[in-house]
Amino acid sequence: MTDTQETARPSQSERMRRQREAIAEPSALRHIGPTFDGDPEAAFRLSIALDNPKRGEASFLLWLAKIPVPAFRAFLQSVWEHDHRHYAAFPLPEDMPETVTVWRGTSALTRPQAVRGLSWTLDRDLACWFAMRFADRNGSPLLLTARVPRSEIMLDTDERNEREAVIFRKRAKVDGPQEDWARGFAAIRDDRQQRAEVPARTE
Incomplete structure (x- = not known):
């Protein structure tokens, strides 16, 4: 050949x-x-x-x-x-408590649709960022929260610096007003901008 x-x-x-x-x-x-x-x-x-x-x-x-x-x-x-x-089951952090607070931020979804999502986070500000980053275009920003036993967490990972927890949920409540979500969004946005401005380290 x-x-x-x-x-x-x-x-x-x-x-x-x-x-x-x-x-x-x-x-x-x-x-x-x-x-x-x-x-x-x-x-x-x-x-x-x-x-x-x-x-x-x-x-x-x-x-x-x-x-x-x-x-x-x-x-x-x-x-x-x-x-x-x-x-x-994937290994969970040894220091994770028996009950954990998680958040999920979405836009363009109804509350029932958002609750059915698998991807949650242990970082509230990050969930605010997900709720608000496309809110101007998509509309309907939403921040949900739930208290879950660690046994319900299928996967906990920080590979993308998002403190992601994969969870099957049927119930969650809205956490705070939209003005508060905007503050959480701004905190994550400013942090990412600062990280991007740090010069790359050379050997």
């Missing part, structure tokens, strides 16, 4: 089909198509039909495929509630 020749590669859809069939037992195959089409009920049934070791792999593949959010949420929540106490 010459340098100019290329090995034929399967298309993305073909690779995804092979991956789907590789992880699914025969009893689960009939739920795959509807799950990828966005059917939450099919996604739930798919999670039940898979063996425990394959649920995590399937979650990753569904995430890669960017299936419709309602179906992905139904699958992920089913997997989490079924398996997390056994092996699926």
